[in-house]
Amino acid sequence: DTGVSQNPRHKITKRGQNVTFRCDPISEHNRLYWYRQTLGQGPEFLTYFQNEAQLEKSRLLSDRFSAERPKGSFSTLEIQRTEQGDSAMYLCASSYQGHTNEKLFFGSGTQLSVL
Amino acid sequence: DAKTTQPPSMDCAEGRAANLPCNHSTISGNEYVYWYRQIHSQGPQYIIHGLKNNETNEMASLIITEDRKSSTLILPHATLRDTAVYYCIVRGSGANNLFFGTGTRLTVIP
Numbered sequence: 001d002t003g004v005s006q007n008p009r010h011k012i013t014k015r016g017q018n019v020t021f022r023c024d025p026i027s028e029h030n031r032l033y034w035y036r037q038t039l040g041q042g043p044e045f046l047t048y049f050q051n052e053a054q055l056e057k058s059r060l061l062s063d064r065f066s067a068e069r070p071k072g073s074f075s076t077l078e079i080q081r082t083e084q085g086d087s088a089m090y091l092c093a094s095s096y097q098g099h100t101n102e103k104l105f106f107g108s109g110t111q112l113s114v115l
Numbered sequence: 116d117a118k119t120t121q122p123p124s125m126d127c128a129e130g131r132a133a134n135l136p137c138n139h140s141t142i143s144g145n146e147y148v149y150w151y152r153q154i155h156s157q158g159p160q161y162i163i164h165g166l167k168n169n170e171t172n173e174m175a176s177l178i179i180t181e182d183r184k185s186s187t188l189i190l191p192h193a194t195l196r197d198t199a200v201y202y203c204i205v206r207g208s209g210a211n212n213l214f215f216g217t218g219t220r221l222t223v224i225p
Contacts, residue, residue: 004158033212042202042215043159056212091158104151104213106158 004107006092012113013082020078021110025094032075033104034067035091043091049075050097082114119203124220127197133190135219137203140184146207148179150188152199153218159202162188193223 005024013019025032030051035043046065047057051072060066064082069075079086089111093104120138127133139148147166151159163170163177165186170177176189190197202218 035215040217042200042217043213045212045214048212093158103161103164104159106160108156108158 004092004094004105006090006107006110008110009108010111010113012115014115015082015084017082018078018080019082019112020076021090021092021112023075023077023092023094023107025074025092026105027073029094029096029105030072031095031097031102032069033093033095034075034077035093035106036061037089037091037109038087046077079112082112084114087112087114119205119216121201121203121216121219123217124222126222126224127190127193129195129223129225130192133188133193133197133221133223135188135190135201135203135221136185137188138185139203139205142183142205143207146205148177148183148186149204149206149213150175150177151202151204151213151215152197153202154196154199159215162201193221195223195225197221198223 007022033048034046037043045059047060047067049069052069064080067077089109091109093106095102095104147164149164150162153159162174163172165177165179179186200218200220202215204213
């Protein structure tokens with residue numbers, strides 16, 4: 001396995017459209033995280049899954065944001081009715097929970113531009 | 116998780132050691148210090164972590180003060196490929212995620 005894979009790498013959309021991003025974690029990892037990063041800022045935590053259970057979603061930015069991990073493997077992040085302020089890099093990370101101090105492995109992100 | 120303070124930017128000459136400081140004066144006893152870096156257009160990459168003792172791996176060394184209120188990441192021989200934003204993060208054992216600040220932008224100069 002070569003690491004965390006995110007698709008697409010770039011997405012350009014018009015305001016009001018829905019977008020969906022996909023993340024494929026490292027295969028043996030049971031935790032999956034979504035972060036958002038805007039220019040000049042560090043990554044901002046959005047949500048995470050342990051297997052298929054979404055254990056933290058209070059930091060999702062609004063009810064337009066939703067994430068799924070239906071079979072405990074890949075995950076999708078959907079943004080409905082996109083706004084220009086949603087333009088950012090969306091990062092996915094995975095880890096194996098069970099180690100005392102788990103390390104997060106990040107993908108290269110999906111860069112979203114909302115016109 | 117405790118808050119960290121890092122200088123916004125630093126320069127380092129290629130081949131020299133890069134010493135990146137981090138203050139975490141409110142760290143509690145079960146919190147670890149983690150370092151990640153982010154090279155332009157890539158996701159963050161794990162570097163090293165520690166609790167009390169100094170740590171070294173193939174990428175870097177981590178020096179934690181005895182009172183644990185600050186730490187220094189050392190890249191012993193910086194190369195141009197080490198130009199990146201370096202994040203110091205304090206995280207409790209069992210915490211569910213990492214909280215990133217704005218980090219230190221390290222520029223390695225030829």
